Amino acid sequence: MQRFSGLSLIRRGLTGQRGWQPQWRQAEPKAAYDAIIVGGGGHGLGAAFYLAKEHGLTRVAVVEKGWIGGGNTGRNTTIIRSNYLFDESAALYDHSVQLWEGLSQVLNYNVMFSQRGVMMLAHTVHDVQVSQRHVHANRANGVDNEWLTPEEARAICPLLQTDDIRYPVLGAAFQRRGGTARHDAVAWGFARAANALGVDIIENCEVTGIRRDSHGAACGIETTRGFISAPRIGVSAAGHSSVIMKMAGVELPIESYPLQALVSEPVKPIFPCVVMSNTIHAYISQSDKGEMVIGAGTDAYTSYTQRGGLHISRHAIEAICELFPMFRRLRMMRNWGGIVDVTPDRSPIIAKTPVPGLYVNCGWGTGGFKATPGAAHLLAWTIARDAPHPINAPFTIERFRDGNLIDEAAAAAVAH
Amino acid sequence: MLLINCPYCGERPELEFVHGGQAHIARPANPAECSDQQWADFLYRRDNIKGLHAERWRHTHGCGRFFNALRDTTSDLFLATYKVGEQPPTQAQLKGATA
Numbered sequence: 001m002q003r004f005s006g007l008s009l010i011r012r013g014l015t016g017q018r019g020w021q022p023q024w025r026q027a028e029p030k031a032a033y034d035a036i037i038v039g040g041g042g043h044g045l046g047a048a049f050y051l052a053k054e055h056g057l058t059r060v061a062v063v064e065k066g067w068i069g070g071g072n073t074g075r076n077t078t079i080i081r082s083n084y085l086f087d088e089s090a091a092l093y094d095h096s097v098q099l100w101e102g103l104s105q106v107l108n109y110n111v112m113f114s115q116r117g118v119m120m121l122a123h124t125v126h127d128v129q130v131s132q133r134h135v136h137a138n139r140a141n142g143v144d145n146e147w148l149t150p151e152e153a154r155a156i157c158p159l160l161q162t163d164d165i166r167y168p169v170l171g172a173a174f175q176r177r178g179g180t181a182r183h184d185a186v187a188w189g190f191a192r193a194a195n196a197l198g199v200d201i202i203e204n205c206e207v208t209g210i211r212r213d214s215h216g217a218a219c220g221i222e223t224t225r226g227f228i229s230a231p232r233i234g235v236s237a238a239g240h241s242s243v244i245m246k247m248a249g250v251e252l253p254i255e256s257y258p259l260q261a262l263v264s265e266p267v268k269p270i271f272p273c274v275v276m277s278n279t280i281h282a283y284i285s286q287s288d289k290g291e292m293v294i295g296a297g298t299d300a301y302t303s304y305t306q307r308g309g310l311h312i313s314r315h316a317i318e319a320i321c322e323l324f325p326m327f328r329r330l331r332m333m334r335n336w337g338g339i340v341d342v343t344p345d346r347s348p349i350i351a352k353t354p355v356p357g358l359y360v361n362c363g364w365g366t367g368g369f370k371a372t373p374g375a376a377h378l379l380a381w382t383i384a385r386d387a388p389h390p391i392n393a394p395f396t397i398e399r400f401r402d403g404n405l406i407d408e409a410a411a412a413a414v415a416h
Numbered sequence: 417m418l419l420i421n422c423p424y425c426g427e428r429p430e431l432e433f434v435h436g437g438q439a440h441i442a443r444p445a446n447p448a449e450c451s452d453q454q455w456a457d458f459l460y461r462r463d464n465i466k467g468l469h470a471e472r473w474r475h476t477h478g479c480g481r482f483f484n485a486l487r488d489t490t491s492d493l494f495l496a497t498y499k500v501g502e503q504p505p506t507q508a509q510l511k512g513a514t515a
């Protein structure tokens with residue numbers, strides 16, 4: 001792997017940017033691996049990286065139906081935070097934020113993690129009470145979060161309109177360690193680092209079946225490019241988790257919905273943090289290119305179409321125009337949808353399955369990007385040791401049978 | 417926005433409706449006799465089909481009645497809507513309807 005450094009950038013810059021090598025090699029599927037990861041998004045590529053780096057498993061393949069990072073990794077609004085209510089969730093999401101904090105150095109790849117702060121607005125008395133409860137719960141769990149008055153919120157984000165709107169801003173919860181990262185760089189950085197450790201990244205390879213041996217254990221995958229054998233298979237397929245897991249006879253408590261986002265034309269740096277509002281439902285931040293990145297809600301019905309109803313986007317834009325009147329003249333450039341896998345309690349599943357040798361990381365719903373390194377790290381641990389890490393131990397499939405739900409509907413922030 | 421054909425009122429915009437999830441899930445007649453797994457399956461497990469999906473809708477801002485629909489989740493195209501208590505149309509009936 002060609003290492004990146006300030007010096008190498010200057011040297012290539014002075015010689016016409018020639019001599020850069022491809023950052024990972026295109027691999028042909030081999031007949032057998034020690035482990036296969038299904039799904040080449042940030043979560044799957046990261047799991048392969050951690051399997052190789054921390055568990056010494058280097059005969060690993062990542063198989064991806066399309067191109068890496070082309071699913072929800074490339075479709076989300078890149079917000080990172082860990083201000084979730086319950087102990088289990090706080091541990092899970094903060095594990096991820098801690099990995100984000102060192103990720104660029106670990107990968108030798110700039111993922112542009114920017115801890116610009118995430119502000120979640122409160123518009124009603126109920127909002128204020130719930131937000132303050134979140135702040136206190138977070139602080140008790142060692143997760144930074146603080147309560148802001150409307151004046152303090154405006155001091156941080158001067159564009160914010162707090163008065164003279166239908167739902168005035170009564171305060172806000174602010175997590176300073178939260179922020180954004182460059183989504184593509186996360187997929188590419190993990191792919192490059194995993195590949196350097198020997199992981200094969202196989203694109204344009206759709207899984208069509210999961211083969212099980214005479215004892216019922218998973219022993220390989222059927223793909224559009226032939227059968228690939230492996231004693232351990234990790235599935236990290238986001239909106240298509242139900243489809244893939246059904247191939248092994250595993251039924252999930254998941255429904256897939258389209259979730260939309262949109263970006264404006266690029267403008268000068270004007271927006272210092274991330275602002276989210278659960279109540280009037282909008283969230284917004286500015287990318288490093290200058291586009292305002294806006295998140296909308298999910299559609300009411302399940303679908304795999306990767307688009308969504310225009311009225312859903314419109315609803316988000318109306319809320320943005322109310323909170324930030326100067327954006328009323330901003331033109332939107334693109335909008336798109338991704339398919340998100342939603343569980344009944346809005347918490348993910350990172351677990352062993354009833355099928356030996358088959359592991360799953362799914363159910364991230366509307367908020368999986370923030371968890372990319374954490375989920376990847378924990379999935380790799382679970383695969384390598386055939387047992388969950390203490391952090392993901394509560395996030396089983398069986399919690400729905402046993403009644404141990406981790407209800408994060410309020411913290412999930414996206415209306416659904 | 418989808419255009420949905422309510423079996424009672426005819427075609428109306430999606431905004432008038434509420435999605436009611438997967439159709440034809442029967443509540444166990446005697447929940448006390450269910451195992452934990454059976455009860456969890458009733459409450460939480462869903463087919464989440466990529467393809468033809470039988471689902472419930474309620475015409476909340478219209479007649480207020482529930483009905484069922486058959487929709488392709490890869491295109492969002494409605495193939496049929498039908499009343500509660502009726503079985504979804506078969507492939508042969510659907511072909512006859514579109515021919």
